[in-house]
Amino acid sequence: MRNAAEAGAGGAGVQSVDRALSILEVLARTGEAGVTEISGELGVHKSTAFRLMATLESHRLVEQTGDRGRYRLGVGILRLAGATTARLDLVQEARPISRQLAADTGETVNIAVLSDGSALYLDQVAGSSALQSHNWVGQHIPLHATSNGKVLLSGLDDDDLEAALGALPTYTSRTITTLSQLRDELDRVRDQGYAVAVDELEVGLTAVAAPVRNAHGDVVASMSVSGPSFRLGDDRVDEVVAQTVEAAAEVSHRLGWGHR
Amino acid sequence: MRNAAEAGAGGAGVQSVDRALSILEVLARTGEAGVTEISGELGVHKSTAFRLMATLESHRLVEQTGDRGRYRLGVGILRLAGATTARLDLVQEARPISRQLAADTGETVNIAVLSDGSALYLDQVAGSSALQSHNWVGQHIPLHATSNGKVLLSGLDDDDLEAALGALPTYTSRTITTLSQLRDELDRVRDQGYAVAVDELEVGLTAVAAPVRNAHGDVVASMSVSGPSFRLGDDRVDEVVAQTVEAAAEVSHRLGWGHR
DNA sequence: CGCAAGTGTTGCGCTTGACGAAACAGAGTT
DNA sequence: AACTCTGTTTCGTCAAGCGCAACACTTGCG
Numbered sequence: 001m002r003n004a005a006e007a008g009a010g011g012a013g014v015q016s017v018d019r020a021l022s023i024l025e026v027l028a029r030t031g032e033a034g035v036t037e038i039s040g041e042l043g044v045h046k047s048t049a050f051r052l053m054a055t056l057e058s059h060r061l062v063e064q065t066g067d068r069g070r071y072r073l074g075v076g077i078l079r080l081a082g083a084t085t086a087r088l089d090l091v092q093e094a095r096p097i098s099r100q101l102a103a104d105t106g107e108t109v110n111i112a113v114l115s116d117g118s119a120l121y122l123d124q125v126a127g128s129s130a131l132q133s134h135n136w137v138g139q140h141i142p143l144h145a146t147s148n149g150k151v152l153l154s155g156l157d158d159d160d161l162e163a164a165l166g167a168l169p170t171y172t173s174r175t176i177t178t179l180s181q182l183r184d185e186l187d188r189v190r191d192q193g194y195a196v197a198v199d200e201l202e203v204g205l206t207a208v209a210a211p212v213r214n215a216h217g218d219v220v221a222s223m224s225v226s227g228p229s230f231r232l233g234d235d236r237v238d239e240v241v242a243q244t245v246e247a248a249a250e251v252s253h254r255l256g257w258g259h260r
Numbered sequence: 261m262r263n264a265a266e267a268g269a270g271g272a273g274v275q276s277v278d279r280a281l282s283i284l285e286v287l288a289r290t291g292e293a294g295v296t297e298i299s300g301e302l303g304v305h306k307s308t309a310f311r312l313m314a315t316l317e318s319h320r321l322v323e324q325t326g327d328r329g330r331y332r333l334g335v336g337i338l339r340l341a342g343a344t345t346a347r348l349d350l351v352q353e354a355r356p357i358s359r360q361l362a363a364d365t366g367e368t369v370n371i372a373v374l375s376d377g378s379a380l381y382l383d384q385v386a387g388s389s390a391l392q393s394h395n396w397v398g399q400h401i402p403l404h405a406t407s408n409g410k411v412l413l414s415g416l417d418d419d420d421l422e423a424a425l426g427a428l429p430t431y432t433s434r435t436i437t438t439l440s441q442l443r444d445e446l447d448r449v450r451d452q453g454y455a456v457a458v459d460e461l462e463v464g465l466t467a468v469a470a471p472v473r474n475a476h477g478d479v480v481a482s483m484s485v486s487g488p489s490f491r492l493g494d495d496r497v498d499e500v501v502a503q504t505v506e507a508a509a510e511v512s513h514r515l516g517w518g519h520r
Numbered sequence: 521c522g523c524a525a526g527t528g529t530t531g532c533g534c535t536t537g538a539c540g541a542a543a544c545a546g547a548g549t550t
Numbered sequence: 551a552a553c554t555c556t557g558t559t560t561c562g563t564c565a566a567g568c569g570c571a572a573c574a575c576t577t578g579c580g
Contacts, residue, residue, distance in 0.1 A: 013314050014276050014314075021321065025319070025340075056277070056281070073340060077341050078341060080398065122338065
């Protein structure tokens, strides 16, 4: 029974709520914006944008920055986020292991799940080398060009695989762009139990990922370590792969995998 | 220029947006709820509640649980939260220091600010001993019964203090329940430059906190270390106090405190 | 197994909430 | 000082959002 989202997606949702939430998404993307900028993004009158912002502000989902009339996301989001993250069992179970892996490798550790034809990043822990790293949490990332994506796809059978994939856009000269190449790669991932992506999503980015399994052995998430290619070179990848596979196995055990 | 929130708070905001955001707050509080429950909470017709939920679902701010027609907060909140936390200057500046303090003490480190008569927890880093720690981020926590709360109150003058406090509920036999006791305690906090709370919010919970100051020397946040009382006994509290005071001073320096 | 109760979902007509236009206030620039 | 641009407020209009009624589905009980 999924008609609620379908109705909303089809434009039959509540227009002013849709607009207000679009403001939140604009602010998430731009950092901060003024009323006129928001009205331009939404295609509404600035008095409309102003009233919508006022309502969001009264719920503390946006707040004004020091500058006159400029807005950014507010701390009210944190209360909602706290409620959300605390309930994601997977993230909760994985957090201490993610932290250990980040400490061991010094790089950025992520947990991602398959969602709507992409990898949705649920958690991120940065290692000591990874100051100011890009925040992936909440983002939908292409499957075919990332180690997390390959791991998540490797848990699918052929029918589900084709359903999960749309086009295979090219991001760098090393991006996999044909289905047959991707199938071969996924066979390798299944064989070796992990995935590696070097310069496939963006040049200079290396990531390794391993599957997180549930009690039945299904791939329910992927755990990755990523960093710049100059730090994660060939000489270190083997070691990081081993650490990642072990950490993901540990998370899997906590979810009931391998228990008999 | 704060008229936006005032307008919203006065009920002149956008009613349907106000309702939709109230749904998010209900779900944050209850965990999950059905359409009829939400319509009861909001005092609207269930078809109204259903349409509002549909719009929230289309933006992935709510999602259906496995049960028929029951909803909870969705992962779309995480994207907004990621954007929020990364941009809170204080959290950003404090994060590496929080991490170090968590590593040094092995316990849970929090950053909190004063907000609406309570301590609002903005950030949390768990140390190696702190498995399965409670997630405080986004929550409003009582001031009089926590070390963070005492630190935040210690930065107020008498008028602001009374304005900030409501009743002083009893949580344990050690909770401070009279204003004069609290004033004495806040004098001690000002004198010694830190606060300690043992078994005051809940039995078995010990926390120490130190003030984070801005360039003017005002207390703008509080940084705390907390853990179970069996690990944070009298023998360790002095050491952890010293580490916390030093870490909070480091954050204060980053915010411009003490620079001449 | 059939029925009742309760919940979720949909369509429709009405009304009122949300909208854009116009105007004003303030800040920055020339 | 004048102009430009932004944020903010007020007001009349109308279409979006509302409640109502009905239907579909699930669950529990006799």
